[in-house]
Amino acid sequence: MRHTISVLVENKFGALTRVAGLFSGRGYNIDTLNVAPTADATTSRMTIVTRGDDATLEQIVKQLNKLADIIKVVDFREGEYVDRELVLVKVSVDSNSRAEVMQITDIFRAKIVDVQPETLTIEVTGDEGKVEKFMELMKSFGILELTRTGKVALGRK
Amino acid sequence: MSKAIEIAETEKPAGKRVELGPTMSGSQILVVCLEREGVDTIFAYPGGASMEIHQALTRSRIRTVLPRHEQGGAFAADGYARACGKVGVCMATSGPGATNLVTGIADAYMDSVPLVAITGQVSQSMIGKGAFQETDIYGMTLPVVKHSYLVTDINEIPRIVQEAFHIARTGRPGPVLIDIPKNVQQARTQPVFPKEVRMRGYKPEQHASDLELNEIIGLIEKSERPVLYIGGGIITGEASRELRQFVEGTQIPVASTLMGCGAFPDTHALSLRWLGMHGAAFANWAVNGEYEPRKSPAEPMRQMAPGADLLLAFGVRFDDRVTGKVDKFCEHGTIVHVDIDPSEINKNKPANLPVVSDIKYALGRLCEMIRKRPIQNKFSAWHEQVARWKAKAPFGYVVTDEVMKSQHMRDHLKGQENEVVLPQMAIETLYEMTDGEAIITTGVGQHQMWTGQFYKFKHPRQLLTSAGLGAMGYGYPAALGAKVACPDKQVIDIDGDGSFLMNIQELATAHIEKIAAKAIILNNQHLGMVMQWEDRFYAGNRGHTYLGDPDNRKEIYPDYVAVCRSFNVQCERVMYKRDLRAAMQRMLEAQEPYVLDIVVPYTEHVLPFIPANRTVADMIWQA
Numbered sequence: 118m119r120h121t122i123s124v125l126v127e128n129k130f131g132a133l134t135r136v137a138g139l140f141s142g143r144g145y146n147i148d149t150l151n152v153a154p155t156a157d158a159t160t161s162r163m164t165i166v167t168r169g170d171d172a173t174l175e176q177i178v179k180q181l182n183k184l185a186d187i188i189k190v191v192d193f194r195e196g197e198y199v200d201r202e203l204v205l206v207k208v209s210v211d212s213n214s215r216a217e218v219m220q221i222t223d224i225f226r227a228k229i230v231d232v233q234p235e236t237l238t239i240e241v242t243g244d245e246g247k248v249e250k251f252m253e254l255m256k257s258f259g260i261l262e263l264t265r266t267g268k269v270a271l272g273r274k
Numbered sequence: 275m276s277k278a279i280e281i282a283e284t285e286k287p288a289g290k291r292v293e294l295g296p297t298m299s300g301s302q303i304l305v306v307c308l309e310r311e312g313v314d315t316i317f318a319y320p321g322g323a324s325m326e327i328h329q330a331l332t333r334s335r336i337r338t339v340l341p342r343h344e345q346g347g348a349f350a351a352d353g354y355a356r357a358c359g360k361v362g363v364c365m366a367t368s369g370p371g372a373t374n375l376v377t378g379i380a381d382a383y384m385d386s387v388p389l390v391a392i393t394g395q396v397s398q399s400m401i402g403k404g405a406f407q408e409t410d411i412y413g414m415t416l417p418v419v420k421h422s423y424l425v426t427d428i429n430e431i432p433r434i435v436q437e438a439f440h441i442a443r444t445g446r447p448g449p450v451l452i453d454i455p456k457n458v459q460q461a462r463t464q465p466v467f468p469k470e471v472r473m474r475g476y477k478p479e480q481h482a483s484d485l486e487l488n489e490i491i492g493l494i495e496k497s498e499r500p501v502l503y504i505g506g507g508i509i510t511g512e513a514s515r516e517l518r519q520f521v522e523g524t525q526i527p528v529a530s531t532l533m534g535c536g537a538f539p540d541t542h543a544l545s546l547r548w549l550g551m552h553g554a555a556f557a558n559w560a561v562n563g564e565y566e567p568r569k570s571p572a573e574p575m576r577q578m579a580p581g582a583d584l585l586l587a588f589g590v591r592f593d594d595r596v597t598g599k600v601d602k603f604c605e606h607g608t609i610v611h612v613d614i615d616p617s618e619i620n621k622n623k624p625a626n627l628p629v630v631s632d633i634k635y636a637l638g639r640l641c642e643m644i645r646k647r648p649i650q651n652k653f654s655a656w657h658e659q660v661a662r663w664k665a666k667a668p669f670g671y672v673v674t675d676e677v678m679k680s681q682h683m684r685d686h687l688k689g690q691e692n693e694v695v696l697p698q699m700a701i702e703t704l705y706e707m708t709d710g711e712a713i714i715t716t717g718v719g720q721h722q723m724w725t726g727q728f729y730k731f732k733h734p735r736q737l738l739t740s741a742g743l744g745a746m747g748y749g750y751p752a753a754l755g756a757k758v759a760c761p762d763k764q765v766i767d768i769d770g771d772g773s774f775l776m777n778i779q780e781l782a783t784a785h786i787e788k789i790a791a792k793a794i795i796l797n798n799q800h801l802g803m804v805m806q807w808e809d810r811f812y813a814g815n816r817g818h819t820y821l822g823d824p825d826n827r828k829e830i831y832p833d834y835v836a837v838c839r840s841f842n843v844q845c846e847r848v849m850y851k852r853d854l855r856a857a858m859q860r861m862l863e864a865q866e867p868y869v870l871d872i873v874v875p876y877t878e879h880v881l882p883f884i885p886a887n888r889t890v891a892d893m894i895w896q897a
Contacts, residue, residue, distance in 0.1 A: 127475060130424060135416060142417045172620065179617035185421040185441055185476045 119148065120174050121200060121270050124163040124181055125189040128154055132186045136163060139184065145169060145177055149202075149267030160188065164200075164269045193270060200270035203242045205230070206252065209259035210237050218258055225251045236261060293467040300428045301326040301459040304392070305334045307435035310467065313363050315339060315354065315758050317347035321367025322407060323394030326459040339758065339787050342779035344371050346751040348378020348391065349777065353752025355387050356738045357713055358759035359512070361442045365392040369407030372453075373414065377745055379449045380418040384742025385533060386510055388447035390438050391415075397457040398426065412453050420448030428461040433468055440471040445478025446615040447510055480614050482631035487639055489627060490586070490610055494649055497584035497608070499656045500526045501560050503549070503596075506533030506741075507589015507613060507633050509734040514538065516637035517588070523644045525653055526586065527660050529557040531596055533741045534589070536731035541710070546660070547669070550596040552723040555667035555882045555895045560660055561585060561604050565891035575602075575891045579659060582607040589613060589633045592622035593742070594887070602889040612636050667882070667895050669727040671698040674897070677875045682799070685828045686849060686873050693850035697721055697796040697874045700854065701728040701768060704794065707858050712764040713756050715739065717749040717773020720802035723880045725768045747776025753791035754784055764862060767793040772801045772821055775832070781841040784867035792861050793869045795834060798876035806879045834871040845869035 126132045133152055140147050148166040155162050167177060174192060181190045210218050218237055222229055227241035241251050245268065252260070295306060304327055308316065315337045320328040331338045341347035344366040355362030362382075366375050372393040382389040396405040412424045421441045423434045431454075438450040494500055508517050514537050521528055521544055528538045529546040532553075540547055549557035563581030568574075585607045590596070592611075597603035600623055611618075611625035612633060619628040629636065677683060678691040687694060701724050704712075710730050715738040716722040722739055731737050738756055740748040749767040757765040767774075774795045784791055799822035808814055823831035830847070838845030848857045848870055861868040882895035 130426065131412065131416075131422070134413065138416045172624075175620055176617065179619075183615070183617050185473060188475045 118170065118174075119166060119168050121193045121198065121268060122165045122167060122178065122181070123191045123193060123198075123270055123272070124165060124187060125155070126161050126163060127186040127188065128159050128161045129186055132161065133163075135184050135186060136165075136181065139180055140167070140177075143176070143180065145173065149265075151267040151269050164267065166268050191272060193272065197274070198270045198272050200244055200268050201242055202245065202248050202266055202268050203240065204248055204252070204263065204265040205238060205240055206255060206260055207236050207238045207262040208255050209235060209261050211235065214258050218255070221251070221254050227251060291469055293469070295465040295467060297462055297464045299326070299330070299459065300431060300454070300461050300463075301330040303428065303431045303463070303465045304435065304454065304459070305330040305336065306465070307432055307467070308336060308363065309334060311361070311435065311439045313361070316363045316365055317341055317350045317354070317755065318365035319344050319347055319367070319371060321371045321394065323368035323396055323456050324365060324371065324392075325367075326456065327365065327392070327394065327454075337758075339754075339783065339789075341751065342782045343777065344374035345377055345747065346754075346777045346780040346783065348375045348389075349381070349745075349748050349751035350755035350758070350780075350783075351389055351391075352378055352382050352387050352748075353715060353738050353755030354759045355382075355389055355755075356752070357735055357756035357765075359510075359735065360759070361388040361390055361439055362755065363390045363392070367394045367407065368396055368411070369409050371407075372411035373409055376415060376418070377743075379415055379451065381740050381743040381745045381748065382449040383418040383420070385740065386447050386506060387449070388442040389449040390442050391449060391451045393451065393453045394459070395424070395453045395455040398455045399457065401455065412451065415451050418449070419451050422451035423453065425452065425454045425458050428458050428463045429466070431458075432465050436468060437471055437473060440473075441476060445480075446507075478614070480616075480630045480632055482612065482629045482636045482639065484639070486627070486629045486631075487636060487643060490629070490640065491643055491647075491649070493584055493608060493610060493627065494524060494526070495651055497651070498653065499580065499582050499659075500524075500584040500586065500653065501546070501582035501607075502526050502528045503531075503561060503585055503587045503590055504528060504534045504537055505531040505588075505590035508534055508537035511589060511614070511633040512734075513589070513634035513637050514734045516634055516641060519641045520637050520644070523641060524649050525657070527560060527657070529553075529561055531590055531593065531741075532726050532737075532739065535726060536734045536736040539732045540730035541732060548726055550593075551598065551884050551886070552726070552880050552882060553596075554669060554727075555893060556660065556663035558882070558884065558890045558893060559663050561607075562602070562890040563606065564663065565889075567893070568891050571888060571892060575889065580606065585609045587611045587625070588637070591618045594622075597623065598884045599887050599889050671696055671878070672897065677877050680875060680877050682877070683875050686830065690850055693852055695848065695851050695854055695872055695874055697798070697872075697878060698724050698728050699851070700794065700796060700872050700874065701725055703854055704766065704768070704858060705729045707855070707862060708764055708766070712736075712766050713738065713760060715749045715752040715756060715765070715767045717767075717769040717776075718744045718746045718803075719770045719773060720806065720878070720880050721768055721770040721773075721796045724796075729768070746773040749773055750791070750793055751777050751780045751783075753793065754780060754787075754789045757789045757791040765791045767791065769793055769795050770802060771795055771797040771799060775821075778837065781838060781843045781867065781869075785842050788866070790864065790866050790868075792864070792867065794861070795869065795871045796874050797830060797834070797871050798874050798878075799830065800876040802876060802878075803880070805876065809879065810883075810885070830871070830873060834869065838869050843867045843869060845871060847871040847873065849873050
């Protein structure tokens with residue numbers, strides 16, 4: 118099962134390596150990992166999307182909690198959190214397809230951030246379902262390059 | 275040097291104070307910080323990137339013990355910490371010095387030993403340049419430390435050292451690494467010593483609720499066949515006295531792990547000694563039940579008598595050397611798991627009642643509860659069953675014809691094979707001659723298991739052994755550390771010839787530093803434990819397990835008496851049983867390091883033996 122874990126860490130040298138090392142050293146999977154400072158410059162928030170059965174997830178949360186630099190770990194339950202992902206995607210276009218791509222972009226409330234004679238770079242933000250759907254539609258035009266932030270999440274309460 | 279002026283800190287809330295010291299170098303600040311933590315001994319080998327700190331140490335009241343290899347220093351600090359419970363401190367230079375500490379750090383991590391390892395690092399401007407003796411020791415040790423620091427600012431030294439010691443010694447103890455670049459050691463500043471540790475992400479205190487503890491008592495009242503399964507947590511948690519009160523109040527038999535040996539006296543009527551792969555058959559039966567011995571794991575398990583219906587797992591981690599095939603371990607019992615480390619619960623074996631707690635607190639509170647409302651259950655039928663098991667399969671050994679007629683014994687004993695000393699016999703003799711009061715360290719292998727079997731431990735911190743990591747070469751340097759920590763106690767390393775050779779250079783440390791740690795080498799000229807597995811699972815084919823000289827099998831190789839002589843350490847070789855006691859007496863009476871090289875047969879196997887990932891039904895316990 119996929120889980121979204123939010124981890125508040127001390128914004129210190131090595132904190133990210135410690136978390137990444139914990140996952141590799143104990144054989145846990147990371148689907149996505151996002152990390153950046155919070156409003157308090159001394160802390161960072163990581164959002165980790167991982168997979169595993171209940172026993173594995175229990176261990177992941179406990180092992181994370183054990184690290185001295187980690188302040189708080191939350192394994193979000195379905196519906197308890199909001200999540201977003203930002204994707205930048207460079208799509209191949211020509212005079213025929215450009216309009217169609219722009220139309221789809223519009224429908225998804227995505228944004229064209231760069232226009233070149235043969236490419237469009239589009240910024241799309243949303244939850245997993247929306248982002249996946251948009252990518253699927255773009256595939257038929259030809260995705261040249263892609264970068265995504267990975268999921269970021271915050272608890273509702 | 276550590277004279278400090280107290281000043282009020284302006285930014286912090288009123289009442290919070292810090293101390294300001296005089297201006298000094300980073301290395302001097304580090305040493306003052308160690309003094310403030312109560313460090314009396316450091317095991318440190320100098321080099322280019324740590325000599326600044328050694329310079330500061332020459333002007334400190336801290337005793338610096340110079341090991342002859344950094345690994346020896348790390349094991350000595352580990353032995354020191356295990357023997358007295360204080361944080362052990364070792365130090366090495368950058369690069370190879372630091373990497374040589376890694377095995378010792380990993381050992382402390384696996385066995386939860388409070389250790390602070392300090393490493394010099396190349397100057398910050400050189401980091402990442404592939405400088406001479408540069409290694410990323412911070413990165414290299416990440417998986418085997420409780421926490422670690424790379425000091426990038428001289429002003430951080432006081433806070434970091436204070437945190438490092440706090441983390442190493444509290445909660446579930448473990449090793450902490452401090453890596454200090456040379457330029458930080460050489461910089462100068464006026465240090466500010468914080469009065470208390472403040473860490474948002476580290477909360478080691480854990481206390482069971484009365485609700486949970488009452489539930490444990492309820493389970494005891496309902497059970498018919500309870501067993502305590504206790505481990506190193508009792509020793510690190512300083513909970514031996516509470517455990518004993520609890521056991522005597524409840525009359526529950528106690529099976530220990532190797533790490534827990536001494537937490538509960540082996541000589542107590544309710545002791546089941548230790549359990550697991552080479553533990554007592556009766557301890558394994560008490561936990562798992564007795565089964566008809568089967569030839570192959572494909573055969574069904576046929577129970578002869580049931581084992582524990584309630585397993586109180588206190589301060590243990592369900593290690594595979596204890597459980598064997600883990601889903602068959604105490605398969606029919608209710609499992610209560612109390613540990614201070616939440617991540618140990620449900621890690622290897624799901625618990626029916628998981629309790630996160632400091633074990634000293636939990637046991638103390640349980641004792642109060644049963645004092646108010648004594649346990650009604652007497653478990654008499656269970657005690658009778660346990661007594662039958664104890665009588666059926668005690669630890670033992672016999673001098674067989676196979677031993678007497680072996681080429682090995684004929685080569686060495688030359689017609690006096692009936693005077694053969696078995697390794698078990700030597701340990702048993704040592705136990706008798708020391709009244710079971712010595713601090714014992716071991717290497718890793720057969721001799722380590724026999725030590726657990728034939729030396730009965732009465733006190734916590736009496737058996738120091740590399741249990742989790744299983745690091746050969748641990749014994750003698752650990753004995754040095756233990757002797758430094760407890761100079762008034764007899765400290766003896768019971769070692770194998772393979773393990774002893776791995777850190778033999780520490781004989782120099784013993785002699786030069788005048789540390790009177792003793793060693794007995796159970797010398798069978800083989801890597802005994804691997805050889806035992808070869809005999810059992812590889813048709814006796816020797817895969818590089820002979821440690822003697824293949825061109826001259828009749829001579830013991832190497833000649834430990836000659837080796838020790840070159841270090842100015844007394845050593846005698848014991849070949850015959852008739853010489854054993856007198857030689858041991860001389861060793862025990864010596865006021866200096868002393869080594870006995872005891873020649874023993876290699877044909878002995880450690881029994882009982884539950885092969886890896888097998889069950890109690892697969893236990894081999896009769897020779």
